[in-house]
Amino acid sequence: MADAITPRGEDYSKWYIDVVLTAKLADYSPVRGCMIIRPNGYQLWENMQRVLDGMFKETGHENAYFPLFIPESFLAREAEHVEGFAKECAVVTHSRLRVSEDGTGLEPDPDSRLEENLVVRPTSETIIWDSYRKWIQSWRDLPIKINQWANVVRWEMRTRLFLRTMEFLWQEGHTAHATEQEAVDETLLILDLYARFVEDYMAIPVIKGIKTESERFAGAVDTYCIEALMQDGKALQAGTSHFLGQNFAKAFDCTFQNQDNELEHVWATSWGVSTRLIGALVMTHSDDHGLVLPPRLAPTQVVLVPIFRKEEEKSLVLDAADKVRRELSERGIAVRLDDREGQRPGWKFTEHEVQGVPVRLAIGPRDVQNGTVELARRDTRTKETVAADGVVDHVAKTLEDIQQSLFDRAAEFRSEHTTTVDSYDEFKDTLESKGGFVLAHWDGTAETEARIKNETKATIRCLPLQKGDEPGVDMITGKPSSQRVYFARAY
C-alpha cells in the first residue's frame, strides 16, 4: 500500500492521524494548531449540520449570526466566564499593517492601535447577551431561541486534528426564558436531542450526565453532557448543554417585566457541538484499513466500480453499472459511479476503503454475463455476489444493517470497557489494564476529585442522569455517596 496506516495496536495517536490524513478529511495548515478541512471532511460536517439544523428548527429554534469580534470589556463582565476563557483568547489590537522600518516585512502600524481591543470569540455568550438586553423588555418577548453556526478560536497549547484545534467550527445555541423551569427544560431537551443525533446518526452510544463543579462551563449553573468512549479506552465529551441560570442576565443587566408586573432577570441556556464530533466518529468506528463511516452521514453511501479489460467490455459494463446507479439514486441513496479512467479497480477499492464508503459494488464482464453484482461492506470487509435484479433492496437493507451494527459494536465495546469498582486499588488497576469508564462512588468533594486526577489522570466524566444505583461510600475517603459516577481518562 502506498500510504500505510499505522495499526491501532502499535500507536493509537499515529493511527488516528493516519486515518484522518489518508481519508482526506483534513490537512495541516501553515498556522500551528489550525487545520484545513478538506472536501471529504467538510461534506461530512455538512451532513451533520443538515440533520442537526433540522432538529433545532423542529424544536422551535432560529438561526442568526453574531460577530466574530467581541469587545474585550464584554468578556470581563461575567466573573467565572472571564476566568475560564481569558487564558485562551486571541486579541486584535491593531487595524492595519505597514512596511517595517528595515523594509523586509510587515508590522502593525502603531497609529492604528484600537481604542478597545477586540477578542476573537471563544464562545458568544457575552456578545449575544448584550443584544438580548436590548431585545427583551416584557415576558411577551420570551422565549428567544437562537442558534448560530460559526467558527470560534481558543488558543490551545496542544492540538490534534478535529479533537482540539485553535479554530474550530460548531453550532452554539443561546436561549432566553422567563422561568427557571423553562430554561432547565430547554437544557435537557437539547441534551436529549444531542444524544439522539449522536446515537442515531453517528452510531456512537453516549452517556448522558451532569458535570462536576470543576468540569463545568465557565459561567454555568449546571453543565450537562454526553460522553462517548473511544477505541483506546479514553472518554470524549461529545456535546454540552448548559443551564446558565441568571448569571449572564445579571452580568448584562438583562431583565423583563413578568405577568405580575415585576422586574426579573432572564433565565438562560447555551449549548454546542463542534467539528470535534468528526474526531469522535473516526475514533469510534474506524479500523486499521482506514475510515469507517456510518451510512446515515456518509457523503457517498455506495460506490460503483466498473471492471473491464477490452474496449468492447467497457460499454457493456458501464451500461450495466449506470443502470444500477440510476436505480439506487432513484431510491434516494447517495451513489457514485467511479468511472475514472487511469485508476485501476484495485486502486479504487483501496481508495474508497480508506475513505470509509460504506458499500462498494463492483461490476465486471462476468457479472454482466451472470446478471450479478459484487457487494462489499466496509464495516466487516466481507463480499458477496448478489443478483442485479434485487440489488437496490439489498443495498438499502445492507446500509441499514451497517448503521445498526456500527452502533451495536460500539455499544458492546463500551459495556466491555465499563467497570464497576469499590476500592481505589481496583480503580487504578482497571485504568491501567483496560481503561474505559470506571463507575465508582465519590464523596462529592472537589478535593477527592482533584486527588484522583493527580494520581491517576482520570477525571469524573459525569454524574449519570440515569440513576438506579445504590448508595455507598467513597472508595478513598469512606464518606457517603448517593450514586456511582463515571470516571475515565479523557481527551
Add this chain to the structure above:
RNA sequence: CGGGGUGUGGCGCAGCCCGGUUAGCGCGUCUGCUUUGGGAGCAGAAGGCCGCAGGUUCGAAUCCUGCCACCCCGACCA
C-alpha cells in the same frame, strides 16, 4: 514557559562525526508501451539558493557563531 529533537526536490529520508568532482534513495509527478476482479510492470524524463545570516578554509549540506521555524514530552483545555 521548562526538557529533548529536527530543518536537504511535492512528501518521507540518507549523506554531516572524518570538508573535496555532477548532493543520493524511496514515494509521488510527467512520457511511452504492456496492463486492469484488492493501491501494476518495464523503459525514459522533469524537479534542489542543503532553514536564514555571518565566519573558518584553496574549497562548506558537512566545521564554528548567531538567528528563525517546526516537531515531540510536560503545565492549560470543547
